[in-house]
Amino acid sequence: MNRLWKSFLSSLVAVALLVTMLPVSPAKADSIYFQFTDFSTVQSSPTVVNTNTVDLRGSFSDVSSGSITYKVERLVNGNVVASTNGGITPSIIGNTFFFAGIQLFEGLNRITVLGTSGNGSGGIVEGVSYVSYGNVPVITSVQLANGTPLTEGQPVVVTTANPSLMVKATNAQDVLINGVAMFNGGAGTFVLSDLNLQLGLNKLEIVSRNGDKSFTVNRELVYFKENTPTPYNVFAGATQLDGKPIVAPITGQVITGKILFKTATAPSTPNPTIDLELINEAGNSQVLNTTVQKGTVNQDWTEFTFTSTTNLTAGTSGKYQLWVKSNSYDGSTANFPVEFTVRSANAPYITDLRQLYDVAFNGTTATFGSSTRFSNNVAVSQVPLWIAVDTMNFDLSAGNTTSISAKVNGVAAGSSFSATAFTTSDGKQRIYRIDAMPQGEIELSFTVTKGAESNTVIRTFQYNPISSIQVTNTYNGAVYYDINPLGSITGKLLNFRASDIASFRFSLNGVTSDVSGFVTAATGAFTIPITQLVFGSNELVLSGTANGVAVTTTLVIYRFSDKQPTVSGIKPVPYTVDPINDSESKRLFSDPDRKFIPGSSAFSYTTSQKKADILFTVTNLANLIIKVDGVDYATATVNTADNVMTVTPADLSKLFIEPSTSPIQKTYNLRLFGLALPVSGAKSITIISQVGTESVSQTITITRELPPYELLSPKLPQEAVINQNFLNVSIRAEGADRIVIGKDNMIKSVNDEIFRYELQGLKAGVNKIKFTVYRGTEKLNGEFSVNYAADNSIGAQFKAAIPKAGKLSAFKGEITVSFPKNTFLRPANINPGQDVKTIDLFDSQKILFGIADRTDGRTVKVYNAVGEYDGANAKDGTFSTVSFSDFGAAVIRPTTHFGFASNLFWIDPGYVEGTIQTGYSFQQGKQPYSTSNEFFSRPLTRWLETSNSGEITLKYDSKIVNTAANTLSIWRYYNGRWENMGGTINVGSKTITAPINGFGYYVVMQIRYSFTDIIGHEYARNSLELMYGRGIMNSKNNNEFGVYDNITRGEFAQLLVKMYQIPLEYNPNDMTFDDVVPVLGLSPFWDYRYIETAVRKGIIRGKGPRQFLPNEPLTREEAAVMIARAGNLVKDGKEDQKRDRAALQKSFTDANLIDGYALSSVLAVNKAKFIEGLPNTTTGTAKPTFRFDPKSNLKRADAAIIAERVMRKNKLL
Incomplete structure (x- = not known):
């Protein structure tokens, strides 16, 4: 036994000696050595973060403080696939440690803190924590430049069409708003300063992306323009109608919504009256009244809530417009279309179009990593362009089909456009790869078809391919x-x-x-x-x-290195605004127009700018020193306790800390702003970053060259070819006293040293323009050439004054206006039909003519922004884009039953401000979408009209056959609505002529489809369509003309005023008849303005004292009297009732039934063959006899025939 025990002890000692000879290995981490403040120590439940750097805090015991370090390992399925050893020295206070800015891997991270045991054994001990970094590009903040936050489901009202937005998106590589990329300001801050809004509700899809990850939020902005009352949040029950949605059929729903008006000058101003009119594609309409309550009021706008008193039904598939209308509220009248589309339960429709990214394809199947909404006005500069068509009630695998087509600048693109069709992996959804497009404004039409039903969605954008x-x-x-x-x-x-x-x-x-x-x-x-x-x-x-x-x-x-101070990213950008006052984020973070040209050596630039901003980044510093030309210019310091940088107070007007600065990471993005550059020569800026005894510096040199002049407009070669007979010339010439073109001095700006001049009367072809720059006694000649194309296409413009002869023609005769001699321009009458209170006449104002896009009325889509300013900076020499306008397209659309039959012409003479006492300020005619003066919100005070009525002649589509000419008429868009001006046709020259005494849009329209009761009428169809087409007669409603109805006294009075083209003359405050109420819309057939004009001109008389009975039917003898009076067919005082009755007895068997007062008139109109007798069918004699039926009511169909006879005899057709 003793021998066995001794043998066991010997073996135990040997094992112990062997163990002590093995290498030292780390002890398992537990609470004995390291404890973590913020992070989990359980692998299956890691702490989740969304930043790629974290601060690691904790405490330690029985560990040597000078030995503490860390490592980070990436774990996948429990295995280490990547690792880094810590390079950051911890901050040790007592028994706590702190590592700042530990870099993480994407996914699961194991962070191990290690140190040497303090018990004397020298063993390495460790603690482990687990952190999961998702690297998701989370959007944490969306706000306007003024700091107003945008939150989900809460629309924010703005009063500018181009607000600036700022988005905070951690980990994002890029952020897009409705497909438009934002500027990356660093540190997760993104800025967009040119967001284009449409009037009313604008839905914003904000997508942040990072590789294959994306994060999406939705926000809403409401754009309200001062003179355009704007509804939003319009609902039918729980279904939102604004924002152009596609909705299910609506049955019996109450309409609710909000509408913004300019705040009234008087707080006691009564609430406006709001009416709703629903119009479908077929022209059917439904009118709803509402109750109105006042809501939020501020200095810019007042919000009202409206609720319909009757229910709305939109039960059939198709496009609808819900027009929100009002009476005048402190001078503003609402007339706003809310557009939506109804699709039945089984009808196919396109819910959205999305641009795809990171696309991979195999055969005809495509997959993608992320997507953004493909909206109107997105910027496209490259192909292939991948577009997914999102649909409802549609399945490609079930035999449904899609198609795509393209137009460029309004013309079919043809072979210059190509696209390849793909499907999603399930085979149900269509994806298009657009392989080729021509440069210009592209209109893409996407159509889905299922059986007999289809739906088309159109997107319009500029394509400028840039390699x-x-x-x-x-x-x-x-x-x-x-x-x-x-x-x-x-x-x-x-x-x-x-x-x-x-x-x-x-x-x-x-x-x-x-x-x-x-x-x-x-x-x-x-x-x-x-x-x-x-x-x-x-x-x-x-x-x-x-x-x-x-x-x-x-x-x-x-x-x-990770610890030394640095200076990086130093670059100049144009100075636009002091950043401390930049509430709209107008300052630049790049040099898009290359105002600073890099030199041959690094950090050297050449420019002609007077001022510059210098952007740069510094890190790991305690002191910042900026020297300009070797002299101290600005300084800042960093507090070592919290890493916050403070600019020296005296230098706050020079140096700005950008919001993208990250004190935690000791990274500071700065802007040296408004640095004045010399008249000519170099200026050197040195940035010095210091900490302790270490310093790093970087110098940038900017050389300002003073050219003798700089031609800003025309911008060559881009504007070498123009399509207008005038040219805005802009020349920057510092130190120049004057610049002369021809014999005229250019006008020098009071804000800068830019000279401007409108050169007029260019001839078709090449025009060589010479100018001279004067500086004291020095004279320098210059010249440039432009080619005036004179092409009759969209964007063509022509400017000229009314000549003494009174006739003016443009666009190769497509439009001609003529006026009597001594015709002048005067401010437009803001109370049409009433006397002009003050007459100021002008004879030198030029009239601008333009050919507009019939889709939304734009004449100009891209232009040199001469004379416009962004803050204090002139935009001359830069190109501005006039974007497609949904609202403009909605209001410019032809009225029901009509379509365009000619080019759409814009005519604008400008307007005049001031009085003869204060002096006049003339504003030239401008394109219809000029900033703050858009055609749809332009008040009457910003228009001129002619002192005499004239004629306008337009060429219509030459392919329209002569037999269809009766359906043509000239229309004018002015003061928020289309008005049918009628016209006289010349089928030989394919022209139509109508009266003109004002301006706006003019176009020829044609009846595209008629009415069932007109088509079915046995003898009056042509006359009825002629009178309707020329605007002489109105329809009963959008479904029925009312051909079998009796014509009323009010309608016939209006018909005569229109037939004879009598200028309106009325005063709603001084009406002749008590029963003719001065309110528009009381009847579809007559308008109080025409009745009042007729009585003032002696065409009509009352049925009693101050009584006209406008809704009573009109007899045939009453019609004869009105026609005779309007056409001066009866000489006053020459009536002889006995003689006239005897004459009529020879023609009509019922002549004795004609009232005495009407005898002469009946005789005259019958002699003129305007109203003829009716054949008697029961006389029993061989010879035909006729009767006049003086007491029978006149039908609307017969009134149309009579009107045509009168107008043809008087050559008014």
């Missing part, structure tokens, strides 16, 4: 630390042909290599591995030749 090299994983001025180096460059070749890829080159710090082999030909994507960057700045140049044009992208990126 470029896009880098996606880094950016100019990016900073990389050794802990997280840049290992490759990834990106995409945009608009490179397959044959162009071979030209792709990459240069790193001057060493160039062929990298075409790294490009995927099908997509243009590339990934280029790079060697280690040098410390400091590194210049990366990617270059190639695309479509014969050299394309280059140059980036300067930086490599730094």
